[in-house]
Structure formats: structure tokens, C-alpha cells
Amino acid sequence: MERTEAELIAAVLKGDAASFEPLVQKYSPRVFATARRYARRESEVEDIAQEVWLKAFSKLASFRGEAPFEHWLMRMTVRTCYDFLRGHQRNRESAFSELSEPETDWLERFVADPGSAAEDADAAKLLIERVLEKLSAPARLVITLLEIEDRSVKEIAELTGWSVPLVKVRAFRARGEMRKILAKIAKDKYL
Amino acid sequence: MNHVELQKKLIAAARVHAPRDQVPYAFERRVTALLASRVAPDNMALWVHGLWRAAVSCVAITLLLGVWVVFNPATGPATADDLSQNFENTLLASVDQNDQAQ
Numbered sequence: 001m002e003r004t005e006a007e008l009i010a011a012v013l014k015g016d017a018a019s020f021e022p023l024v025q026k027y028s029p030r031v032f033a034t035a036r037r038y039a040r041r042e043s044e045v046e047d048i049a050q051e052v053w054l055k056a057f058s059k060l061a062s063f064r065g066e067a068p069f070e071h072w073l074m075r076m077t078v079r080t081c082y083d084f085l086r087g088h089q090r091n092r093e094s095a096f097s098e099l100s101e102p103e104t105d106w107l108e109r110f111v112a113d114p115g116s117a118a119e120d121a122d123a124a125k126l127l128i129e130r131v132l133e134k135l136s137a138p139a140r141l142v143i144t145l146l147e148i149e150d151r152s153v154k155e156i157a158e159l160t161g162w163s164v165p166l167v168k169v170r171a172f173r174a175r176g177e178m179r180k181i182l183a184k185i186a187k188d189k190y191l
Numbered sequence: 192m193n194h195v196e197l198q199k200k201l202i203a204a205a206r207v208h209a210p211r212d213q214v215p216y217a218f219e220r221r222v223t224a225l226l227a228s229r230v231a232p233d234n235m236a237l238w239v240h241g242l243w244r245a246a247v248s249c250v251a252i253t254l255l256l257g258v259w260v261v262f263n264p265a266t267g268p269a270t271a272d273d274l275s276q277n278f279e280n281t282l283l284a285s286v287d288q289n290d291q292a293q
Contacts (some may be wrong), residue, residue, distance in 0.1 A: 017226050024219035029212035036210035046215060053222045054229075114196050124204035131201060148205045179194055182201075186192045 005069050012060055024053055027070060031077050037144055038081040039088075040129065048084050052077045078141070078159045085137035099185075103127045107185070134181050139174035146171050 003011075003022070011019035028049060035048040055076055063072050099107070106123035109116050118124065132140050145156045146167075153171070157164045 018223060020226060021219050021223045024222050028214040028218055032214050033210050033212035042215075046218075049214075049218070050222060050225070054225070057226050110197060110200065111192055114193060114200065117200060119200060119203040120207045121204070124201065125208040128201040128205045128208075132205075143202075144205075147202045150206075175198075178198060182192075182194045182197050186194070 006065060009060060009063065009065070009069065012057070017057075020053075020057055023056075023069070027073055028053075030070070030074065034074070034077045035081060035084075037148070038085055038140070040133075044084070044088075048077075048080055052080045055080065075159050075161075078145075079161065082137060082141050082160065085140055089137065099130070100126065103130070131178065131181050131185075135174065135177055138170045139177045142167065142170045142174045143178060146174075 003019075005023065008019045008023055012023075031049045031052050032045060035045045035052075039045045039048055052073070056073055059076070063069065100123075102121075102123035103126050106117055106121055106127060132143065135143060141160065142156065145151045145159065146153070151159070153164055153167045156162070156167045160167070162170070
């Protein structure tokens with residue numbers, strides 16, 4: 001008979017580390033999908049996921065069971081991703097002149113006719129990844145959670161541990177940062 | 192270039208291209224193995240191990256001192272007989288003083 005999450009957690013807390021494996025198996029897809037939003041290289045994604053699970057194991061005693069395990073784990077995942085972003089603030093100062101040909105083509109199509117530049121194009125995906133990489137860690141996190149994942153300010157506050165006013169302030173600043181980056185693209189490419 | 196429109200377009204692109212949720216093969220086993228290798232040490236076992244080491248050191252010191260005493264017997268006035276005599280004199284000193292007084 002399959003054991004419930006609560007039973008597995010209780011077994012782990014009693015010292016049975018093997019009972020942790022079904023939890024890792026069940027929730028790793030969500031952890032990996034979240035980590036892939038913030039890290040591009042697979043080795044980095046795997047490092048983040050591994051760190052999340054090691055933290056979850058060592059802090060399992062602090063899980064009270066009032067909220068679902070998944071929520072507790074996702075808070076840990078988002079915070080680990082934020083730590084990763086703060087530690088990997090690379091390429092933020094580089095110019096946009098190094099845009100690939102498909103990205104340049106997509107931008108030119110957008111300039112000519114915004115409606116003709118398809119959102120599902122790979123070039124658009126590369127371009128948004130490039131823009132997100134240029135954002136500061138808090139700006140990237142808040143843009144991802146608020147604009148891309150469409151979460152509420154309250155949800156973001158719970159996930160990040162920030163207060164609701166701080167989320168709002170950071171969201172305001174993040175939008176400003178993004179506008180500046182897009183203006184820089186326009187300046188680098190078309191001036 | 193309309194920046195607001197471009198921002199909306201790029202955000203929409205990010206929504207369309209949701210990241211994969213694929214997990215590397217046997218990832219959960221790797222995590223469990225890593226956790227098993229990092230299991231917290233047993234404090235009782237550490238304590239017993241320390242006590243055994245201390246006991247071995249004590250036995251070694253005792254044996255060394257024993258050997259040293261056997262091969263280097265004490266010389267001089269403080270022999271075993273003298274010691275017992277001195278001890279008896281000290282204990283009976285008050286009795287002797289009473290006898291002398293009478």
C-alpha cells in the first residue's frame with residue numbers, strides 16, 4: 001500500500017532517509033521547471049534542484065504540516081533560485097549588439113509591424129531570456145513570478161518571504177529596469 | 192519602437208515557452224545517496240569511541256609506570272618498613288605522650 005506524504009515525512013524524521021525518495025520523485029518535476037526559469041545551463045538547474053532537496057531534508061523538522069508539503073517546498077525552491085540569481089549576476093553589462101540573426105529579424109519584424117512578430121517564435125524566447133538575464137536578481141524574480149507566472153502580490157510575498165509593500169516596490173522598480181533594458185536594445189540596434 | 196508593446200510581447204513569449212519539467216534519470220536516487228552519506232554522526236558512538244581511546248591511553252601509561260617501578264626500585268630512607276613505622280608512631284604519638292606524662 002502506498003504511504004501518504006505525512007507518513008513518509010514522519011518516517012524521514014524518525015531517521016529513515018529512504019522514505020525521502022518518493023517525495024523527491026513526486027515533486028522534482030516542479031522543482032526542475034521552476035529552476036529552469038532562472039538558470040539556463042542544465043548543470044546549474046541540477047545544482048539548484050539538488051540544493052533544494054538537501055535543504056528540504058535538513059529543514060524537514062520545521063515543516064508543521066499546516067500547509068501542503070508542495071507549498072513549503074516551492075517556497076524553498078523560489079528562495080534557492082533567488083540565492084542562485086544573486087550569486088550569478090553575470091553578463092548584465094554586455095551590449096545588445098551581440099543579438100543573434102533570428103533575434104534581430106524578430107525585432108525588425110516587430111518594428112515594422114508589431115502584430116507580425118509571433119510570440120511563440122524561438123527568437124522571441126531567446127530575446128526574453130536575454131532581457132531577463134540583464135535584470136537584477138530581485139527584478140528578475142518579481143517579473144517572473146508576477147508577469148510570467150501571473151501570481152498575485154500576496155502569493156509572491158509568501159513565496160519570497162518579502163512583505164507585500166516590498167513586493168509592490170520591487171515590482172515597480174523591476175518594470176522600470178525592464179523598460180530601460182528595452183530602451184537600450186532600441187538604442188544599440190537602431191541608433 | 193513601442194517599448195510597452197515590446198515588453199508585453201516578450202512577456203507573452205515567456206508565457207508561451209514554459210520551461211520543461213523533465214527530471215534527469217535517477218535523480219531521486221542520487222539525492223537519497225547523497226543524503227545517506229551526509230547523515231548526522233551518532234553522538235553516542237562518538238562518545239564511546241572517545242572513551243575507548245582514553246581507556247587504551249590509560250592502560251598504556253599504567254603499564255609504562257609499572258615497568259618503570261619494577262626496573263627502577265626506590266632507593267633511600269623511605270622504604271616500606273620505614274613508612275609503616277612512621278605511620279604507627281604518628282598515630283600513637285598522643286598515647287606515648289600520655290604515658291610519658293604519667
